[in-house]
Structure formats: structure tokens, C-alpha cells
Amino acid sequence: MLFTDADAAALYDLLNPWDPEQWPSDGFYDALVMAAGSVLDVGCGTGAMLHLAREHGHPGHLVGLDPDRAALARARRRADIEWVEGTAAAARWDAAFELATMTSHAFQCLVTDAELRASLAAVHAALRRGGRFAFETRHPQARAWEEWNPARASDVVDAAGRSLRVWHETESVIGDVVTFTRTTAAADGTVLRVERTSLRFLDVAMLDAFLADAGFAIEARYGAWDGGPITGASREIITLARRR
Template sequence: MDLTEDDVAAIYDVTDPWRAEPGTSDALYTEFAMSAQSVLDVGCGTGQMLHCLRDNGYTGRLAGIDPDAASLRRAQRRADIAVEWVEGTAADIPWKQEFEVATMANNAFQCLIEDDEVRASLTAIRGALTDGGRFLFETRHPQARAWEDWAAAEPRRLDFAGRVLVMSWEIESAVDGVVTMIETTSQEDGTVLHVGRDRLRFLDLPTLNAWLEDAGFVVEEQYGDFRRGPITSDSRSIVTIARTA
């Protein structure tokens, strides 16, 4: 039987669990968010970060927005925590000057493809933040050419709902900084259960910072990894903390 979109959301939680271990992206986001009284998670997915914050004793205001309805259904499965969930893109953010911190974890920023989409999203995030509010997000550094690693990766096997699934990846194209990747989930016998197609934009540092400045942000800190190391010629990530100008 083919996988449903709800199954795909549940599989994401299996393959990419939130683990706030030292030196990880999850730890940096958790630490950053815990220091604020109000947090907006843009591209919140299945809500793992916001669930983690509540589980760690966070008492402030939490909100998450994501365009994927199945992911939000999974995020809302926990009735024991108070979070405002909204279905929509970053550009659809309805809040105005209401949050001290906005986050965009797990390289979600790379899902913004067109220039107008980047511009509208940054403007909406800026508008949701209070004066002096800060925006933490990450994007893969194009110099590392991460898509080549994905293309060479061995299929991944996992147990899900009593059966073994096999996940594999193929790069359809890499043109003008936009990479299109096909993810196929199959049974052990090769029967295809689900095919996903993702497009990701890889922005270099000058271009990224120009977008932020145009949207009314000042870059406060930038790192090449999640241990707050500098950006170098070997960096695989661009981790940015920007504040409202």
C-alpha cells in the first residue's frame, strides 16, 4: 500500500528526530529560543522544536507556521502543550511585531526558491518581530556542494509501522544555484511507495546578506558550523543570527 502524506510526516520524525545534543543545530536553536519570551518557528514541520521547548520547561508564547498540512496535523497530535499552529508559507505570516525570536531550522530557508518568494518571506518574518527581535536560521554553504554527497549516498533502511522501508535519493538537476532532488521510498522488494521532489536554493554569503539588509535586518552573528566556528573555505553551513534594524 502506498504511503500517505501523514505517513511521510511520521517517517520524517523517525529519520530526523530533534536531538538537542551539544554542537548540533538542534542544541543551538533550543538554547536560542529558550532565552526569549516569545518564539515563532517558520517552517515548523512536525513541530519537534516547539514540542522540545515545552518539554524543557519553556513557558513563553510559541507559534509555528508551515505549508504542509500533514506535518501540521502531526505537530498538533500533542494536546498537552500550548502552541499556535498556522498553515501557510513564510510569506503568509499573519503576526505583526509580536515575537522576540523567529527561527527557521533544518535548512528550511533553502525551500525559498524565487527572488520574490525570498523577498516576501524575509519581509513577513521581519514584520512579525518586535523592535530588536532576532532571526536565527541556517542554509547550506554552496561551496560544499552537498548535493553531490546526496547523489552518492547509499540507500537508507528503516523500520516503520511494522515493515522495512528503503529510502534513496537522486539529483534531477543543479542549475543556477537551485538543486532538484528526488527521494524515493520503497519496500525491500523494490515496490515504490512514495516519490517526493524537493527544490532547494543555495545562496552564497554576499547574496544572502544583501537579501537580509534589503528586508530590514542587520547581521549580528554568522558561523560556519553549529559550534559557532567561523565561516571558512571549508564550511558546509552558513548559520545566521540577524536582528531587526
């Protein structure tokens, strides 16, 4: 069974539907996007957030940035939004946006100090003075990686009618960097695709140090999507930072 990059992008949308009414995380970002006149979505993936914003009447400048060509091909099904292939660190906008976002824990894909600093500098430059940067990271205290194992596999039927099983499995935890695999298999167990990803789990202090060095001030900080504070049980670090 052939399983292409385009199939993987379509499967992502199937497993992660963007729905602000169902998911509080999506609702959090949707409210910010709809209130901003210009938005840069860094790590936009298949573009679902910006698609919905335009569908709901957003009249402003919407730009999605992502290095994944297959994901952008799905994003480009909507032509009234600007789609750019590239990484956060390579972004070259100058004071063009009121809001920048990184949803779905995309911020954690910035693994090295150099990548973090370059990406934050580029996002800072892309924002107008006073512009806001919204993103979330998994709180390391929740140790989310311990739940990434085949026992938590998802069974789905894709658009082509194929029965698939998808699971994540942690390979290593070295300092604050977790490396894991995502496996997609056919119903008979045949492995179709294995993707390896590393994520960085910054604590609040380290995160804020990087933001401050890049010229951001913390406007709001939450530990849950309902706006609650960070506690000893929080699974998220949700940040709204403002360009100084």
C-alpha cells in the same frame, strides 16, 4: 502497500529525531528558543523543536507555521502551542515575537527572488524591534547535492513495522537552484512515494543582500555549529540576524 501523507510525516520524524543533546544544530536552536519569551518557528514541520521546548518548561508564546497539513497534524498532538497552516510569505503577525527560526535548511525552500523578499518581509514584520531571526543554509562551496544519490540510502523500520529504504537523488543544478527527488521504497524495491524539491544555494554575499534589503542586520555568523567562523571548508552558513 499504501503509503500516505501521514506516513511520510511520521517517517520524517523517524529519520530526523530532534535531540539537542545529540545534535549540535538542535542544541544551537534549543538554546535560542529557551531564552526567548516568544518564538515563531517558520517551516515548523512536525513541530518537534517546539514540542521539546514546551516539555522542558518554556512558558511563553510558541507558534509553528508550515504549509504541510500532514506535518501539522503531527505537530497538533500538542495543543499548548499555536499551529498555523501557511507559508512564510503569507504570515501576517505584527511585532509579536522575540525570535523567529527556520531550522533544517528550510530557508533554502525559498527559491525565487520574489518568494525570498516576501518571506523576509513577513518575518521582519512579525519580529519586535531588535528581535532575532536564526536560520541556516548549506554553503554552496560544499556542493552537498553531489552526495545525494541512491548509494547513500537509509534503511529504516517505521512505526507500522514496515522495512523501508529512503534515498535522495539530484536531478538538476541550474544556477544556484538544485532540484532533487526523495524516494521511499519497500524492502522489495517497490517505489511507494517520490517527492520532488528545489532548494536555493545562496552564497554569503547574496544572502546578506537579501537580509539587508529586508531590514535585517547580521548579529552573528558561523560556519559550524560549534560557533566557528566560515572558512573554505565550511558546509553551513549559520545566521543570526536582528531586526533593525
